[in-house]
Amino acid sequence: MSDSPVARVSRPHGPFIGREFKFWKRRRQLPFRKSEAELSLLGNLQGNNQVAAPTQAKSASVPNTKGPDVKPRLLLMGLRRSGKSSIASVVFHKMPPNETLFLESTTRIQKDSIHSFMDFQVWDFPGQLEYFESAFDLEDIFGSLGALVWVIDAQDDYLDSVARLNRTILTVQQFYPGINIEVFIHKVDGLSDEYRTDTFQDIVQRISDELSDAGYENAPVHYYLTSIYDYSVFEAFSKVIQKLIPNLSTLENLINTLANNCGFEKTYLFDVLSKIYIASDTRPVDMACYEMCSDYIDVIVDISELYSWDHPSRKRLGEQIQEAESHVVLHDQTMIHLMEMNKYVICLPMHSLNILIENCRYLCLVSVIRNPEAKDKRGLIDMNCRTFQDALNEVFSRSWEEGSAPQDGGSTAEIK
Numbered sequence: 141m142s143d144s145p146v147a148r149v150s151r152p153h154g155p156f157i158g159r160e161f162k163f164w165k166r167r168r169q170l171p172f173r174k175s176e177a178e179l180s181l182l183g184n185l186q187g188n189n190q191v192a193a194p195t196q197a198k199s200a201s202v203p204n205t206k207g208p209d210v211k212p213r214l215l216l217m218g219l220r221r222s223g224k225s226s227i228a229s230v231v232f233h234k235m236p237p238n239e240t241l242f243l244e245s246t247t248r249i250q251k252d253s254i255h256s257f258m259d260f261q262v263w264d265f266p267g268q269l270e271y272f273e274s275a276f277d278l279e280d281i282f283g284s285l286g287a288l289v290w291v292i293d294a295q296d297d298y299l300d301s302v303a304r305l306n307r308t309i310l311t312v313q314q315f316y317p318g319i320n321i322e323v324f325i326h327k328v329d330g331l332s333d334e335y336r337t338d339t340f341q342d343i344v345q346r347i348s349d350e351l352s353d354a355g356y357e358n359a360p361v362h363y364y365l366t367s368i369y370d371y372s373v374f375e376a377f378s379k380v381i382q383k384l385i386p387n388l389s390t391l392e393n394l395i396n397t398l399a400n401n402c403g404f405e406k407t408y409l410f411d412v413l414s415k416i417y418i419a420s421d422t423r424p425v426d427m428a429c430y431e432m433c434s435d436y437i438d439v440i441v442d443i444s445e446l447y448s449w450d451h452p453s454r455k456r457l458g459e460q461i462q463e464a465e466s467h468v469v470l471h472d473q474t475m476i477h478l479m480e481m482n483k484y485v486i487c488l489p490m491h492s493l494n495i496l497i498e499n500c501r502y503l504c505l506v507s508v509i510r511n512p513e514a515k516d517k518r519g520l521i522d523m524n525c526r527t528f529q530d531a532l533n534e535v536f537s538r539s540w541e542e543g544s545a546p547q548d549g550g551s552t553a554e555i556k
């Protein structure tokens with residue numbers, strides 16, 4: 141079976157592992173910035189000559205990626221052995237974390253096309269690559285970039301990595317100020333809570349000092365504590381991807397309405413293949429809820445694969461519903477409810493980054509309900525989820541550019 145559950149070791153983690161930290165309170169709140177194409181010209185005109193301007197540099201090892209079918213890119217960068225390939229393998233290829241011990245060092249840029257809810261590319265950069273040398277065309281690396289994920293090995297001496305990151309941020313800020321810089325303070329599974337907090341604060345301080353010395357008070361830099369041995373890396377990647385989704389607030393409003401009306405404690409809209417969630421209600425993230433929902437998807441995927449094989453002696457008993465829909469009540473009366481969101485197949489360009497929303501086939505809504513009476517109201521929950529599904533399809537079938545998506549959850553019924 142291709143999608144067997146990932147054997148993931150859950151380790152105890154501190155209160156803010158995997159969550160996003162914004163230390164740039166003073167920065168302007170611009171959730172979706174202009175595309176790099178629009179901004180690179182401005183960057184060139186500003187004329188700081190520390191490195192060659194992107195359009196002037198010569199292309200060498202990085203092939204030209206310009207063209208109509210360029211997909212948005214996530215770059216994984218950081219020093220050697222910091223854990224970049226491990227993160228890509230665990231998140232996008234379901235590799236069990238222990239098997240990353242056998243990964244060989246990356247020697248060339250690894251390009252991974254992810255075909256899922258969104259079509260995008262993940263580029264894994266070898267730690268030793270000197271991409272600021274004139275042999276590399278910065279436009280090919282940073283143009284049409286969704287986000288730069290910088291991985292720092294928190295178990296190792298990180299000063300070198302921080303210095304290199306600072307250099308990278310300054311250059312990126314100069315030429316591509318719209319790129320989100322996502323700093324994964326990684327491998328924190330081996331650190332005590334206290335050491336983890338100290339390391340986190342030290343790294344943030346060093347980066348913010350350097351940037352404010354250079355006059356970049358509002359650089360879009362976000363920090364996450366991550367490890368492949370728990371769900372923090374999925375949580376962090378979810379936040380990274382969410383920043384690329386226009387009208388995220390519309391999706392969140394829809395989910396909030398649904399969650400309020402149904403009494404859901406937490407609701408996630410998951411991408412089934414990667415188990416990244418593309419939106420959730422706006423209540424604080426609870427890692428335990430995320431873990432339950434994520435594991436439940438694995439169970440459902442496995443069961444549906446088991447029973448979806450064509451068998452000559454098996455006959456359909458009647459009309460089948462298209463979407464998987466399921467719930468389970470746990471020993472403490474917590475209910476997990478799952479519904480696949482695959483009603484329509486649509487293909488839309490998303491604004492600024494030209495992301496293709498291939499379809500809703502890969503999306504599923506998973507909710508946690510702690511109300512013991514919820515199982516008696518499953519009919520109402522199902523009905524509300526279907527209303528949400530219609531609203532979601534309506535959002536996706538409208539132009540993102542117009543911003544004309546509905547702002548509420550339609551006529552979902554309230555559960556008292």
Ligand SMILES: Nc1nc2c(ncn2[C@@H]2O[C@H](COP(=O)(O)OP(=O)(O)OP(=O)(O)O)[C@@H](O)[C@H]2O)c(=O)[nH]1
Binds near residue numbers: 237247330
């Ligand atoms: N404890 C711990 N080890 C990790 C974690 N992530 C990765 N590792 C280990 O770190 C080592 C290096 O990981 P890689 O993914 O190969 O590192 P890389 O950054 O891709 O290295 P290069 O390809 O040389 O640039 C491997 O032995 C992984 O098992 C983590 O979250 N916790």
